[in-house]
Amino acid sequence: MSKKISAQTPEKLTGIQLKKIPTSAVGIKAIVSALSHVKNEVGLVQGITLLKNINQKDGFDCPGCAWPDPDAKRAFLAEYCENGAKAVAEEATKNKVSPLFFATHSVEELSQLSDYEIGKSGRITHPMYLPEGKDNYEEISWEAAFKIVGEELNSLNSPDEAIFYTSGRTSNEAAFLYQLFVRQFGTNNLPDCSNMCHESSGSALSETLGIGKGSVTLEDFNHADLVIVMGQNPGTNHPRMLTALGETKKHGGKIITINPLPEVGLMNYKDPQNPLKWFGAGQDLTDLFLQVKINGDVALLKIILKLMKEKEIENPGSVFNHQFIEEKTAGIDKMLQDLDNYSIEELVPQTGVSFVKIKEAADLIINNEKIIICWAMGLTQHKNAVDNIREIVNILLLKGSIGKKGAGTCPVRGHSNVQGDRTMGIWEKMSTSFLDKLDVEFNFKSPRKHGFDVVNSIEAMHQKKAKVFIGMGGNFVSATPDTEFTAAALKNCNLTVQISTKLNRSHIITGKKALILPCLGRSEKDFQSSGEQFITVENSMGVVHQSHGHLEPHSEKLLSEPAIVVGLANATIKNPTTNWSAFTANYDLIRDKIEAIIPGFENYNKRVRVKGGFYLPNNARENNFSPTETGKANFTLNEPSDIKLDKHQFIMMTIRTHDQYNTTIYGLNDRYRGVLNERRVVFMNEEDMHEQNLKQLDLVDLKSHFNGEERIAKGFLVIKYNIPRQCTATYFPEANVLVPLKSVAKISNTPTSKTVVISIVKR
Numbered sequence: 116m117s118k119k120i121s122a123q124t125p126e127k128l129t130g131i132q133l134k135k136i137p138t139s140a141v142g143i144k145a146i147v148s149a150l151s152h153v154k155n156e157v158g159l160v161q162g163i164t165l166l167k168n169i170n171q172k173d174g175f176d177c178p179g180c181a182w183p184d185p186d187a188k189r190a191f192l193a194e195y196c197e198n199g200a201k202a203v204a205e206e207a208t209k210n211k212v213s214p215l216f217f218a219t220h221s222v223e224e225l226s227q228l229s230d231y232e233i234g235k236s237g238r239i240t241h242p243m244y245l246p247e248g249k250d251n252y253e254e255i256s257w258e259a260a261f262k263i264v265g266e267e268l269n270s271l272n273s274p275d276e277a278i279f280y281t282s283g284r285t286s287n288e289a290a291f292l293y294q295l296f297v298r299q300f301g302t303n304n305l306p307d308c309s310n311m312c313h314e315s316s317g318s319a320l321s322e323t324l325g326i327g328k329g330s331v332t333l334e335d336f337n338h339a340d341l342v343i344v345m346g347q348n349p350g351t352n353h354p355r356m357l358t359a360l361g362e363t364k365k366h367g368g369k370i371i372t373i374n375p376l377p378e379v380g381l382m383n384y385k386d387p388q389n390p391l392k393w394f395g396a397g398q399d400l401t402d403l404f405l406q407v408k409i410n411g412d413v414a415l416l417k418i419i420l421k422l423m424k425e426k427e428i429e430n431p432g433s434v435f436n437h438q439f440i441e442e443k444t445a446g447i448d449k450m451l452q453d454l455d456n457y458s459i460e461e462l463v464p465q466t467g468v469s470f471v472k473i474k475e476a477a478d479l480i481i482n483n484e485k486i487i488i489c490w491a492m493g494l495t496q497h498k499n500a501v502d503n504i505r506e507i508v509n510i511l512l513l514k515g516s517i518g519k520k521g522a523g524t525c526p527v528r529g530h531s532n533v534q535g536d537r538t539m540g541i542w543e544k545m546s547t548s549f550l551d552k553l554d555v556e557f558n559f560k561s562p563r564k565h566g567f568d569v570v571n572s573i574e575a576m577h578q579k580k581a582k583v584f585i586g587m588g589g590n591f592v593s594a595t596p597d598t599e600f601t602a603a604a605l606k607n608c609n610l611t612v613q614i615s616t617k618l619n620r621s622h623i624i625t626g627k628k629a630l631i632l633p634c635l636g637r638s639e640k641d642f643q644s645s646g647e648q649f650i651t652v653e654n655s656m657g658v659v660h661q662s663h664g665h666l667e668p669h670s671e672k673l674l675s676e677p678a679i680v681v682g683l684a685n686a687t688i689k690n691p692t693t694n695w696s697a698f699t700a701n702y703d704l705i706r707d708k709i710e711a712i713i714p715g716f717e718n719y720n721k722r723v724r725v726k727g728g729f730y731l732p733n734n735a736r737e738n739n740f741s742p743t744e745t746g747k748a749n750f751t752l753n754e755p756s757d758i759k760l761d762k763h764q765f766i767m768m769t770i771r772t773h774d775q776y777n778t779t780i781y782g783l784n785d786r787y788r789g790v791l792n793e794r795r796v797v798f799m800n801e802e803d804m805h806e807q808n809l810k811q812l813d814l815v816d817l818k819s820h821f822n823g824e825e826r827i828a829k830g831f832l833v834i835k836y837n838i839p840r841q842c843t844a845t846y847f848p849e850a851n852v853l854v855p856l857k858s859v860a861k862i863s864n865t866p867t868s869k870t871v872v873i874s875i876v877k878r
């Protein structure tokens with residue numbers, strides 16, 4: 116039977132309502148929205164217990180984002196935000212996807228649902244198997260499931276024919292075991308969501324500062340003179356960051372925002388932790404808003420660098436921190452010289468911002484010492500994304516704004532343990548020093564050949580060079596670019612395996628055979644033979660701490676992620692040199708091994724039992740740049756964007772609504788942008804609409820253009836929005852079909868999800 120299985124959310128409009136864009140974020144509406152999600156998914160009584168435990172020192176780590184919790188006092192009401200509450204409600208949902216559900220819904224039928232509908236089906240309760248040629252998943256025992264994986268892996272011609280993906284919620288313990296299993300099996304094919312996320316930050320920061328992570332702590336926000344927030348929408352994606360920005364303001368610091376959109380939360384917010392402030396006008400956060408064109412950031416930062424240089428020449432010592440530059444950095448002369456290759460007149464139009472405003476920003480940088488620069492996906496998902504971040508570092512280095520109180524780099528991470536997973540070795544190109552230690556500790560020889568990242572994995576599966584795909588969390592088909600190409604790649608596999616909490620489209624777009632291995636979520640209790648276990652995670656600022664679930668597991672059949680990895684390893688690795696089963700019994704044993712291999716985890720089991728956890732060492736924070744190639748912090752030469760558009764073309768950025776977590780769709784509203792009950796929209800500038808003969812709510816198809824190839828996404832509604840000329844915005848995953856797989860950032864190989872060249876075709 117030929118199946119019509121859709122890799123995309125169906126082209127179906129849901130009944131749009133447009134509302135006035137709110138003037139401030141958070142406040143009472145956020146509390147109401149959070150409670151209503153919690154009530155609908157979990158019920159109110161259970162829901163309140165749940166919220167009480169989020170991010171408390173003896174509670175569980177919020178799976179919402181990687182923003183840190185305060186080191187000392189935690190909020191009276193609980194350390195959570197609207198979107199954290201939604202994330203938790205989504206995991207703790209009462210809805211269950213049982214064997215009966217699969218028996219009564221074929222894969223083809225499920226594929227016709229929207230991502231929203233798929234997700235709302237609920238938590239998966241049993242291991243499930245889709246045999247070759249069958250239309251429905253069937254219940255399978257854990258033992259039989261592991262056996263299928265082991266046999267399939269061992270029948271490959273080479274371990275490099277298997278791909279082992281990781282999403283960023285996986286705990287340190289599970290991630291460490293997973294990479295150990297994969298390397299003992301014999302490959303470094305360990306792509307992760309970070310390849311699509313902060314890889315560009317990692318590449319830029321390692322080269323320039325000798326550490327792929329940010330340098331600031333939460334406390335630094337209380338001491339900063341100036342915080343610059345670039346390419347980030349914290350009101351939606353890191354709401355607790357608004358509290359930190361509020362602290363900066365309270366202490367007299369200023370905030371510059373650089374973004375194509377005036378995102379509501381950054382402009383004004385009401386502190387959710389302070390009930391007295393739920394009503395009323397809220398607090399203005401941004402002092403200076405630069406409405407940059409998409410991908411105009413290098414041009415903008417270059418103008419600032421040129422103005423800094425000009426002022427320094429005019430009045431030596433007034434701008435640059437010479438002592439810092441001399442002692443700690445390399446390459447300043449080349450960088451300053453390179454600035455002469457660009458003229459301000461040519462750069463200004465590339466930014467879309469007036470020179471006067473850019474000068475104002477430059478003056479704030481010139482006149483302040485303690486500067487923090489924060490960024491997220493608006494900078495990391497472009498062809499010159501690594502340049503974006505290196506240019507930020509150039510500015511901070513000139514000012515000596517790193518490794519001191521109130522100053523430094525702040526790449527704001529996405530998934531709650533994405534940073535920890537990397538620390539644990541989830542990377543296709545881990546250093547040889549890590550691999551050498553692994554070999555000694557576990558008595559084997561790990562492979563040295565670099566593995567596939569996300570983009571390379573998709574290509575390998577498409578070319579049938581890889582035949583087994585295993586996903587430790589995540590939703591590979593929907594999160595990755597070029598949906599149809601990626602779907603074809605996955606369908607080429609002999610076996611696809613998803614270790615998941617909730618149903619998603621990657622359970623539907625499968626290889627010839629498929630397995631779903633359901634696991635415990637963060638909010639659930641984890642009992643093993645030695646007693647109750649906890650797991651540990653690392654937040655965006657390098658604090659490692661515990662996370663304890665408090666809820667009863669959704670089903671007796673669920674296994675923890677570490678137990679699943681052990682099951683896979685036992686079924687796959689012949690003649691093991693490791694006692695895998697001992698790790699499941701007691702997670703302390705996993706932590707002992709982490710301590711033996713990874714610097715900074717000394718006395719891990721003891722220190723992580725201290726409430727609040729501990730900071731990992733961070734050379735940039737300590738003003739030590741010796742791990743770079745020059746042994747110093749490096750200035751770099753960077754290039755502005757080179758995208759040429761014709762008259763009917765636009766740059767499209769794919770962004771998140773207020774009601775989604777990546778591919779998990781909580782609801783259909785984007786409250787802060789005034790769009791309710793619809794996700795198939797394209798935001799446009801009014802004058803562009805006029806030129807293209809388009810009106811509000813016209814139905815259009817979107818075509819992307821790359822190297823002579825065309826891709827199409829059908830059925831979007833045009834929305835007039837405050838966005839620069841020739842820039843447009845859509846939501847992912849719906850628009851992922853338009854993102855060409857080969858359109859990637861230089862060096863980091865991250866898909867350019869924020870610069871897609873499109874044209875807009877009226878129906």
Ligand SMILES: Nc1nc2c(c(=O)[nH]1)N[C@H]1C(S)=C(S)[C@@H](COP(=O)(O)OP(=O)(O)OC[C@H]3O[C@@H](n4cnc5c(=O)[nH]c(N)nc54)[C@H](O)[C@@H]3O)O[C@H]1N2
Binds near residue numbers: 351373
């Ligand atoms: N509720 C919720 N929280 C989340 C997530 C979620 O989906 N939902 N996802 C998590 C994950 S994995 C991540 S990585 C983070 C993502 O957090 P964000 O990076 O905040 O997420 P995006 O929606 O991609 O927003 C990108 C922002 O960059 C701006 N932007 C786009 N292009 C450019 C540009 O060229 N220049 C500049 N200066 N700005 C630009 C956009 O206007 C938008 O404000 O959030 C994490 N937290």
Ligand SMILES: Nc1nc2c(c(=O)[nH]1)N[C@H]1C(S)=C(S)[C@@H](COP(=O)(O)OP(=O)(O)OC[C@H]3O[C@@H](n4cnc5c(=O)[nH]c(N)nc54)[C@H](O)[C@@H]3O)O[C@H]1N2
Binds near residue numbers: 614635868
């Ligand atoms: N066009 C476009 N594409 C993008 C982006 C973009 O901005 N634009 N952003 C990119 C970014 S920043 C990221 S990080 C990726 C995200 O890519 P992924 O991490 O692959 O995607 P998610 O949607 O976060 O994964 C959600 C699934 O994870 C599973 N899950 C949730 N919690 C757990 C858990 O505790 N354990 C396990 N095992 N599974 C769990 C659930 O089954 C859920 O369906 O997407 C990228 N894709």
Ligand SMILES: [Mo]
Binds near residue numbers: 312313528529530
């Ligand atoms: Mo991310």
